[in-house]
């Protein structure tokens with residue numbers, strides 16, 4: 001066993017504290033990664049708080065991991081010691097079902113194994129995430145991080161990046177299309193950057209007046225304050241697509257109304273409660289689609305990282321020490337982060 005130090009929650013809604021735990025010894029197809037940085041996703045907070053049910057404790061969160069390969073198993077061919085790599089939300093899947101065969105491991109019929117708050121297939125041991133010094137992951141779930149990207153700012157690409165890239169690609173959004181992005185947080189700001197790099201016209205919907213200028217600097221063509229009824233009304237039937245990143249239950253009808261005929265709203269924000277009734281007449285009378293999307297497969301994650309490498313795209317981050325993680329959670333819930341906290345794992349090693 002490999003002894004590992006991390007920060008985690010010992011129970012539901014508990015503050016994160018220092019703890020140590022074992023990682024499995026390297027199997028033939030495993031890669032041992034010395035973690036350098038880990039992003040703080042709103043999903044980490046949902047899972048610590050057991051918002052979605054079924055959380056396993058103690059829980060070391062973190063699925064936006066970047067680091068350096070320290071050691072590889074005897075059958076590993078793709079990576080070697082010293083490589084700059086990343087690990088996102090997944091660490092295993094069955095590799096046999098139709099979704100896995102289509103490189104869509106996130107929709108694996110057996111249930112993909114999450115980087116944390118999940119159980120390894122064979123041992124049943126709880127997986128633990130990237131707020132820690134090292135991680136052991138099978139080769140197929142490791143991706144290569146382009147070396148021209150700032151490593152800390154690249155970390156959130158492993159979840160915020162792929163979760164927004166995947167629906168853009170799946171629904172074939174392209175130059176000339178009009179896309180609305182709801183919520184300017186970690187996911188939302190990446191949706192803006194990625195869509196702009198593909199010449200998609202972007203309108204940001206935000207509840208935060210202080211983010212309007214930022215949204216424009218990030219590349220948004222238009223910004224709407226969603227609490228302003230007149231601004232919302234002016235958007236009626238304007239958009240081809242909406243990507244909705246909001247982490248709390250809110251009024252979806254007002255965004256469905258912003259879609260043109262045949263428009264599609266893709267939900268990626270996953271709140272703690274189900275949505276109440278949705279006005280289906282808006283869907284029926286204008287042939288609109290309400291859809292959802294979960295992260296992205298490993299092949300697509302690599303494609304997204306390569307795209308970001310070519311276009312010099314990284315996240316806007318606030319680097320923190322692990323000791324500040326509980327304050328960072330509080331600020332994320334309040335929408336007070338520009339636009340992703342990233343933990344410098346060196347702070348963990350220093351104690």
Ligand code: NAP
Nearest residue numbers: 042043183184185186187206207208247248269270294295
């Ligand atoms: P985040 O950084 O906290 O951003 C969420 C943004 O939503 C906030 O910055 C805020 O933007 C807006 N917002 C929050 N509460 C709101 C409310 N009550 N009403 C209206 N707007 C509100 O979170 P994130 O890390 O981007 O994650 C967003 C959601 O996506 C979370 O639920 C997370 O679990 C989920 N997620 C899903 C996937 C997936 O695969 N589908 C992957 C990762 C994360 P403004 O200030 O601009 O209004």
Ligand code: ZN
Nearest residue numbers: 041043159160
């Ligand atoms: Zn995430």
